[in-house]
Amino acid sequence: MFVCLCNGITNQTVAKVVAEGASTTKEIAESCGAGAECGRCRHTLRAILSDVRCRPGRSAGPVR
Numbered sequence: 001m002f003v004c005l006c007n008g009i010t011n012q013t014v015a016k017v018v019a020e021g022a023s024t025t026k027e028i029a030e031s032c033g034a035g036a037e038c039g040r041c042r043h044t045l046r047a048i049l050s051d052v053r054c055r056p057g058r059s060a061g062p063v064r
């Protein structure tokens with residue numbers, strides 16, 4: 001599913017970037033471009049951050 005229409009970024013791409021260490025929407029934007037333009041997808045990016053952090057083996061931290 002596309003989460004960032006401005007840059008054509010999918011939820012799989014964002015999840016991969018988060019799994020590789022991105023911990024804020026700014027870091028996601030810097031890594032893959034999602035959320036770097038209009039910002040409408042930032043709510044979805046935060047949800048993906050939260051989801052990936054809550055998976056077994058990951059520590060849950062604050063979503064920024």
